Amino acid sequence: MIYKNDPDLLRGFLEDTSNIQTGHTPGVYFPETSGEVASLFTDRPPAVGSYVVAGNGTGTTGGRIPFGDHVISMEKLDRIGEPVPQEDGTALLTVGPGALLEDIQNKTGSAGWLYPPDPTEKLCFVGSTIANNSSGARTYKYGPTRNHIARLVVVLPSGDTLDLPRGKYRAGPDGRFRLDLPIAGPLDFERPRYTMPRTSKHNAGYYSAPDMDLADLFIGSEGTLGVIVEADLRLVPAPEKIIACMVYFRALDDLFRFVEKAKSREGGVRPTALELFDANSLEFLRGVYPDTPADTAGALFFEQETTASEEDGTLEAWFELMESCNAMTDESWVALDGREQRAMKAFRHELPVQVNEWLARQSETKISTDMAVPDDAFPELFHYYREVCRSHGFRYIIFGHIGNAHVHLNILPSNHEEFVTAKALYEGFVDKALELGGTLSAEHGIGKLKVDYLARMFGEEGVREMLRVKKTFDPGLLLNIGNLIPKDYYRTE
Template sequence: MIIKSDKDIIQNYFEDTSNIRGGHADEVVIPESSSELASFMKEANAGRTPVTVSGGGTGTTGSRIPFGGAVVSMERLNRTIDVSAAKMSATVEAGVLVEELKDSAEGRGLFYTSHPTEKTAFIGGTIATNASGARSFKYGPTRKYVKRLKMVMADGEEFELSRGQIFLSKDKHEIKLPSGRVIDIPVPRYRMPNIKSSAGYFWKDCMDAIDLFVGQEGTLSVITEAELGLVTKPSGILSSFVFFKEEEDAISFTEEVKKENALDVLSIEYFDRGAVDTLRGRNKNVPAAALAAIFFEQDVTRKDPDAVMDLWGELISRHNSSLDDTWVAMSEKDSGVFLDLRHSIPDAINDRIKRSGFKKFSTDIAVPGNKFLEMVFYYRQAFNETGLSHTIFGHIGENHLHVNILPGSQKEAEAAKKLSLEFAKKAVSLGGTIAAEHGIGKLKHEYLEVMYGREGMMDMARIKKAFDPNCILGLDNIFPKELLA
C-alpha cells in the first residue's frame, strides 16, 4: 500500500470539476489489493477517521473532495481480470479507466455502453455515480450493466454481491454479511421519479440489493471490483452534426427523431448557440449562420446506410436545415473525431467556469418526455428576464440538458444560485430529477431537499448509518453530515 502525505503532492486529490475549494486530508492511501484496503478500513473505522474514496476525479459535484481524514485512491486497483464474449461481460477492478474497458471490449467485437465521454473516469467512479452518457439514450445508465460487485465495507469487511442474490422490500430489508453481521436497512419514504436519475440512494419496493450500491457516491462501501454486462458492438455507426439556424428547429427535429421507429439511434445530443460558438472556436467549418446543433449516432448494422441517410435527410430538411449544413462520419476514425469534438464542449465550459473562479452552476436536470418543452420554455424565459450568460447542451434524447450558468461577478453568481434553485423546483414540479447522472456530492444538497424534502434526506442518512455506524465514509456526500448526528 502506498501512502502519500506531502501536501504539494496530494493537492491534486482535493479537486474535481466542481470548483469547490478548501479540500484537505492528512494522507492519501493507495491500496494495491482488496485485503490491503480492508486492513486500512478496519483501522480507520476503529479510529473514526473520515475516508473519502477517489476515482479519476472527473466528477462534477465535489464528491471525491475530502474535508479531513484520509483519501483512498483506487488508482492501483486497475487490473482488467476478464473480458468474455461467451458471457457478454467483463470483470475489472474499480481503478480501471472506462476508456480502457471500452477499448478492450471493442477489440473483441463487444461494447461497454456506459461511457461518460470523459476519458479519465474510473469504472468505480462511474458505478458510484450511476453515470450515463450520450449513448444511454439507447442503452440506459451504468446501473443496468452492473452484474456483481466486490466491496470493502466501512468496518473493513469484504463483501461480494451479485445481481439476483438479495432483494429488498418494505417487509424484507436486511443484508447479511459473510461475518454474520446483519444490516437492517431502514425503509425510506421517498419515491424516485420514473426517469433516469442519480439523486441519492436508489430505493424501490422489491428491488435488487445491488442497486443500492450503484449511485451511492462512496458513502456505503468502497467498490473494489465489478462484473459488468457488455453488448454486441454495432458493425457500423453513422454519426453526424446537423446545424440549425434556430434553436426551435433543433428541438422540433429531435422530437420527431424520437418518434421515428425506422431509425436505430444510439445518441442524440443538443448544443445551443453558446455551445455552437465553442465548436466554432475549434472548427472553422461550422456554418456561419448556425445557432444550434444536434449530434446523433445511428447504428447501421442491419440497415442500408444510404437509405438511412435519405431518411435523415428528409427529417433534416423538414426542420429547416439541409445536408449542406450537416457533417457525416461513416468510419470509426472520423466518428472518433466527432466524439472528441462533442466532448470538447463540456471541457471548454468547465475551463471557462474554472477561470471565472466561481462555483459551478450547472444543472443535471431531466424531466419526463411530455414535460420537456415546458422545461425548455422555462429556461428560455428565465434567461430572457435575468440576462445571465449561459450555455445549454446535452442529452436531449432523454429530456436531459445541462444548463450551465456562467456568472462573471459576485452579483451574477448570487443570481445564478437563485436561478438554479428555481430550475430545480420547476423540474421537481414536473416530475423530474435534479440529478440525472452526476449525483449530488457536496454541491447539490439543497436541490435534493427540493426533490425529497428534509425527511427524504434524513431517510438517506439513516440508511447510511446502518452500513457505516461510525460515519466515516464519504462524509457530506448526498446529504449534509449534520444529518448523521
C-alpha cells in the first residue's frame, strides 16, 4: 500500500476549512482497495496508534485533522460505476468513497439521472458526504444524503467488512441490534435512547429512531464507527426543466410571508429549494455584481422542477406569489435555461468567496453557526441573531436554507478583540437554538470543533450512550478519536 510521510505532502492533510491549525501526523496511507483498508486494522504494527480518515478537506469542523493519528486517505478509492435502472423508476450507482461529488453529478446528469444531495461545495468526496450526512439547497425537497443511500460497505476497526444493504439489520422492538461478525464476533448493543429534535434537518450525534436501519447509524457518524469503502447511491430521473429565481424584497416581513406561502404550496408552487440572502450578504455580492438591487431587506433564491408543458403555468404561480408579497418583481432575476442557472449558481457561490477574501484581509476567522430550529421558532432565532450582532456592532451576514429553518449566521470580526467577543457569544446562540427545540448542527456536523457543545444538546447521558455504541464497534479506540465524542468521556467511562 502507498504510504507517504514527506512534510510537504503531510501539510495538506493537516487542514480543512475549520481553521484548526494544530494538527500533526506521522504519515498518510493511500489504500487502493477495501482489502487494503481492512489490512490497516488487521495488520496494524504496534507502533501505529489510531487513524483518522481523510476526504477532500472541505469539511468545516476539523473532522479529518489528525492529532498524532496516522491518516487514511480515501483519494485512490474513486471508482464511479454506471447507473443501473431499477423497476421502481430509480437507478443505483455504485461508487467508491473518494469519488468527487461533482464527477458523480456530471456523470449521472449526462445519463439523464439526478443524485439529489448538493452541498454548496462540490469538491467533496462522496464518502465524506455520507459520513457527514451532508445536505444543501435541494434538501428542502429531497432530504439529506441519508435518504439517497441504498447500500453501504463499511470496514470496521476490527477489520471486519460489513455489507449493509438497507433492510438487512434493523433495531429490534427492544431497540437492540444483534450481529455476528467473523473477526469481532457477536455484537449486541442498544441504539441511543435520546429523541431527535423536531427540526427538518439535524446532523449532530448518532442517528437514533425506533426500528431504525443499521446503515442509518453509520450515515452521519463522522467516521467514528467505521470507514465507508463503497456505497450504492439511489438516483432519480433528472427533471425535464428547472425554474430558478432570485427574488428581492424591500421588507423582511414580506420575505418571511413569501417563504410561508411557498412552503404551504400556495397557488400550486412546489419549491425544491428556498434559500435566504440577507441585506448584508447582498452588500458583499454587490461588490462583484454591481447590478444587484440596492435598498433591499434581503433576497430569496428558489428553484422548482417542472416540464416544458407546465413551465408557463408554474412561472405564473410564482409571479402571483411574488405580487401577493410585494416582491421587487421587476428587479428579480429568473433563470430558465442551464446557462443562466449556472450563472446564478456562480452568483450564489460568490458569497463565501467574497466573505473569505474579506476575512483574509482582516487576518481573522469568522464565527459561524449551523443551528436549525422547528419552523415556527425560526423568526425568533433570526431576530435574536440580528439583535445580538447589532448590539455589539459586529459586521455579519445571515444566509442559507430558510426553507428548513436553517440559516447560517457568520460574524465577521474586524479585529481580534471582536473575534474573542463573538466566540464567547457563540455559546449563547447554541443555547438559544436548543431552547427553541433546535439542533446544534443541521448539516456540517460536530467534528472536533463543536464536541464541547454536544452534551448541551443530549445531556451527559446522551453522550455516554453514543460512547457505548462507539466502543461496540471500536473497543480499541482506533478510529477518528476526538471527533463527535469529547475525549474527556473516553477517560471517565
